[in-house]
Amino acid sequence: MEQILSRQQASEAVQDHGWRYLLGTLQTSALVGTLAQAVSVAADAVAVCGDDADRHLRIDVRLDRVVFTLQSLDHAAVTTRDVELARRISATVGKPGLLPEAGTGTGTPRSVQxxxxxxxxxxxxxxxxxxxxxxxxxxxxxxxxxxxxxxxxxxxxxxxxxxxxxxxxxxxxxxxxxxxxxxxxxxxxxxxxxxxxxxxxxxxxxxxxxxxxxxxxxxxxxxxxxxxxx
Structure with a gap:
């Protein structure tokens, strides 16, 4: 049964899988080299989420990255189902995770926010x-x-x-x-x-x-x- 998670529960459940909890959502991003690659990565994530994609997953597709956001639209919160989908996406697209050393002024892109x-x-x-x-x-x-x-x-x-x-x-x-x-x-x-x-x-x-x-x-x-x- 799908259950709403606390902030700490949601954060701890996905942190080792490359996701972060932000304002009632789970987010991660994957770096890509072309728009075609970005669309392909997004399609893989939708496929692995199956019928749950429409009610849980949002994707921002850009030339250099794909940003994934998970939240249950029915509950307006992060649930156990979102955690399961986050782990599936990470396994499918190669555990994209947060960008290393984001925001340090080294020229690397920032992570999710x-x-x-x-x-x-x-x-x-x-x-x-x-x-x-x-x-x-x-x-x-x-x-x-x-x-x-x-x-x-x-x-x-x-x-x-x-x-x-x-x-x-x-x-x-x-x-x-x-x-x-x-x-x-x-x-x-x-x-x-x-x-x-x-x-x-x-x-x-x-x-x-x-x-x-x-x-x-x-x-x-x-x-x-x-x-x-x-």
Whole structure:
């Protein structure tokens, strides 16, 4: 029987197979040399997933890589079935895994990640319809409340979520990015950002998230699945 997994359960179940848990999904990528090769690798993954492909697997096919994402559409979460499919795909396409030394500045491509946009608001229910309309977004599966996140129905753009404000903060940016990275890659990403002129604003919620800022105070969060409720 298909069961929903906690963040830690999902991460531990696939880490040795070259996948990482990111924002309720499992992801990995395979490097390829041509678009034809990318399409072939994608087709192999679909074939090995069989009838489950349509309800669990998303594939981003590019000239130089193929990115695989697994999540149960019925549960909007990672399940035992997703773990099984991840292991099948790894065995079929040669355990693509995460790209080595991603984000170290050595010229190697970065590994998998997901980006969200966070909007600070005093009245979330009042502004959410605007963002839903102007972006052409829709409700996240299973989340249709007046303050719930919004997602791109084509999964091309970043998800939008709303952070409740108690008081207006006119001297601070009201929209910031959340960069969700593999838990074992976060320290390298933060180190690179600091070396590039950033500063650490807060690490009190690490490893769930670190708050960084550029030289002018614009903030961004580097996030992982760790340090959150299971």
């Amino acid at each position: 997901l980006v969200e946009i966070a909007i600070d608001a005093l009245n979330i229910a009042g502004i959410r319809p605007f963002w839903k309309a102007v972006l052409g977004y829709t409700d996240e599966a299973g989340a249709e409340g007046a303050e719930d996140p919004l997602v791109d129905p084509l999964r091309q753009g970043p998800a939008i979520w709303f952070q409740q404000m108690d008081l207006a903060r006119p001297q601070r940016n009201r929209i910031h990015l959340d960069i969700s990275v593999p838990h074992d890659e976060a320290p390298r990403r933060i180190e690179a950002a600091l070396a590039a002129g950033g500063r650490l604003v807060s690490a009190t919620r690490a490893p769930a998230f670190w708050v960084l800022a550029d030289r002018e105070g614009n903030e961004v969060c580097v996030t992982t699945w760790q340090g959150r409720d299971n």
